[in-house]
Amino acid sequence: MRLKKGLAGIVLLSLIGFAAAGCAGNKGNEGEASSSSSQSPTQSQESGSASSEAPTEKTIYTMGVEESKLIWGGSITKKLTEKTGVELKYDAVLGDLFQKWDIWLAASDYPDIIRLDNEHLQKYIDAGAVIPLDELIDQYGPNIKAKWGDSLNLLKHDDGHIYSLYSVNATKEAPANAKAGFVVQYDVLKEAGFPTIKTLDQLYDVVKAYAAKHPKIDGKDTIAFGAAMNSWTINVFFNNAGISAAGRPDHGNFVVEDSGDVHWNPVSNYTKDYYKFMNKLFNENLLDKEAFSMGEQELKAKMAQGRVLAAYAPSWFSNPPEASLRAAELLDRQYAHIPVYFNESVSDHSNAMTIANGGTHEWAITANAKNPEKIIKFFDYLFSDEGQILTQWGIEGVHYELKDGKRTQTAEWVKQKLADPDAIFKEGFRSEYTGQVTNWFSIGDGAKLADGDFATPITQESVRSEYDEKTLEVLDKYGISTWADLLPPVEKVPAYLWQLPPPSDSKFKVVDQKLDDLRRKTTSQIIMAKDDAEFEKLFAAFVASAKDIGLDMYEESFTKIWKDYLAEYNATLSK
Incomplete structure (x- = not known):
């Protein structure tokens, strides 16, 4: 279903204001004790608050990441481990990320937690390489359910299961740090x-x-x-x-x-x-x-x-x-x-805004991960209000302070960020992206938490x-x-x-690859044309070659996907 399947939730959310590499499966867990549900904080669905009782045992989970600067051990990530009993062992992918995803899948040698785009996610689903999350969320994810609301259906695939999590956008306007391209x-x-x-x-x-x-x-x-x-x-x-x-x-x-x-x-x-x-x-x-x-x-x-x-x-x-x-x-x-x-x-x-930020940065739990319940509890903490404040604002007295009951970044932390471009990585404010440019399942710049204050420090x-x-x-x-x-x-x-899954039939995939190959082969030739006449000739030849490959069928396939989605969406709006 993916996006086109969660329309009732989409409408409701609209109405309320938009209220890696070398990971040998579960080797990161060797020597670590498994956790039970009592070892992770218990969150309140209404308030998003978390229990102060910390887990007594730590579990290390592997996660392949694209960003080489990510580290675990800063003040934020240490606090995450203290609260959830989870530590992530980051392994940065060197080279082509998409190729690495395919290599992991072919070898059945993937990390415990993996970030994928929707096309590769479907490949992993088809291979049984990632696990369904809906029952885990139902049992261990009160904050996930609270933040997504009825729009949790947005995450479901055609088989009725949820396989990934990403950021939900609860903002009503563009953030103050938005910029032109x-x-x-x-x-x-x-x-x-x-x-x-x-x-x-x-x-x-x-x-x-x-x-x-x-x-x-x-x-x-x-x-x-x-x-x-x-x-x-x-x-x-x-x-x-x-x-x-x-x-x-x-x-x-x-x-x-x-x-x-x-x-x-x-x-x-x-x-x-x-x-x-x-x-x-x-x-x-x-x-x-x-x-x-x-x-x-x-x-x-x-x-x-x-x-x-x-x-x-x-x-x-x-x-x-x-x-x-x-x-x-x-x-x-x-x-x-x-x-x-x-x-x-x-x-x-x-300057468009969507309800959710999936499509290219979706976190999934692989079949290699032991004790996935603990991972879901970790994800759930990130969705809690306490988790949102920790990962987006930091630690009170260090990264922010309360002024008139509102969170404000400390002058010292602002100076530190300006002086050191890697400070946000060292402290643990950055994670592998969870949708567009959001980190740690942020609910969006400009969104507010239960306390009435902003979920992130991004204000004008x-x-x-x-x-x-x-x-x-x-x-x-x-x-x-x-x-x-x-x-x-x-x-x-x-x-x-691009948030909707592309067609999965083999004929489409062949055309998709041929069109991509054609574009990569001809783009430089067109741009390097010596005059207008040669430019026109080369571009026309490119278009003709695309049609010969199957461009019409390709566009018709995506048109059907989009129109089917809109038909269901509009039908729900009219109810």
């Missing part, structure tokens, strides 16, 4: 007189002028515009960028029309127009010459060096390089986050308190308080297409 260096804007930039042509003009005047930055070649195509990054820098410039909601590699018809975005006019922009950059030596061969870490490293003037780089991607720039006191090399469009007539609907005041003087200066030049002020109003969408 395109970024431009402060110094570029300063030299140009802090101009208004709304279009790709205006962005092109300012970076071209700056690059011509500053061909090198700190002895290294200036990169006017950065991008990366290796592995999954092609979806961000060569797909999502065009969708953003068109002001469309992020349905992944797809465009969903108002009619419900679904189209593969790589063959759309949005992609063609964006490729044309990149072709212009390439032919004037403004596009990174290594854009077609490098991936995530290489681009982040170049941005952290301060020599990438502009890029499409959403905050989840640009935040780490910016933290490094601040640590190196290269404040002028930080980035303004500006909405940029194909033209000034674009109507921006990109807290966001501004963490800005350095250079950022405040740039914001003042544009007459705004935070980068979120540049975004359009939030629009609620029933779901993102």
Whole structure:
């Protein structure tokens, strides 16, 4: 069922305001005593409070993660172990994450807890590699049920079982730390007189002028515009960028029309127009010459060096390089986050919000895990109000203090975060993501707990308190308080297409792989075209080849998935 199956819950939640590697199965549990239900705190479903009685025995569970900076042993994670008796042994995946997931599955050698996207989750379900969670949640998950409410059905698959958990979005508006996807260096804007930039042509003009005047930055070649195509990054820098410039909601590699018809975005006019922009950059030596061969870490490293003037780089991607720039006191090399469009007539609907954040970051318990009851109790604690405060706010007196009965980050902790970009990892505030950019099953920035206070410290005041003087200066030049002020109003969408499971038949999978191979083979050729005539010829040939592969069937399959979901959703709304 997945999303399309939990419609009664979706409607109710809408009405109440949106109230890895090398893990040899369960080896992380060797020598550890199993726990019973009495060893984990008992939470109240109404208040989300947890018992102060801590488990007497500790169990170590393995978890493969993508983020290499995650550690267990900071003040937050130590407190989690104290409260739940669970310790996670992080093992960072090196190389291609999707390939690693497949290798684990093929060898039946996966960690106790695994984070998957919905496509790989289905593979694991089909292989019996992950266990159903619904009965465990029913017995040991009062806080999970309380936070999800009737929308717990949202988590169910077609067989009626729940196999994964992720963050539920209880927020009513965009968080104060939301940012546009395109970024431009402060110094570029300063030299140009802090101009208004709304279009790709205006962005092109300012970076071209700056690059011509500053061909090198700190002895290294200036990169006017950065991008990366290796592995999954092609979806961000060569797909999502065009969708953003068109002001469309992020349905992944797809465009969903108002009619419900679904189209593969790589063959759309949005992609063609964006490729044309990149072709212009390439032919004037403004596009990174290594854009077609490098991936995530290489681009982040170049941005952290301060020599990438502009890029499409959403905050989840640009935040780490910016933290490094601040640590190196290269404040002028930080980035303004500006909405940029194909033209000034674009109507921006990109600032969309869904009810839940599943699809790519779903936590599951594998068949190798011993005593899964204890893992569910651990998850349940994370969903409790006490767990939310601990993982999002930290420890009282260290990370936050109470002022007039409200939680406020301490000045010392704010300074520590600004001085050390890895402080949030060291303290344990970061986990493997549990939906979009949320950690530890956050219920969302702007959401409130039972005590009436915010679930996370992300407010306009807290966001501004963490800005350095250079950022405040740039914001003042544009007459705004935070980068979120540049975004359009939030629009609620029933779901993102990428949150729905793709078709599972073998014919579809063959077409899917061939289309991906075609895109990867031809994208660089199109963008490197020497003139307009060659560009048009190559793009037309790409579209024709996609149709020959089976594009029509591919789009029809996704259209059916989307329309079936909407039909059920709308039918429930009308009841």
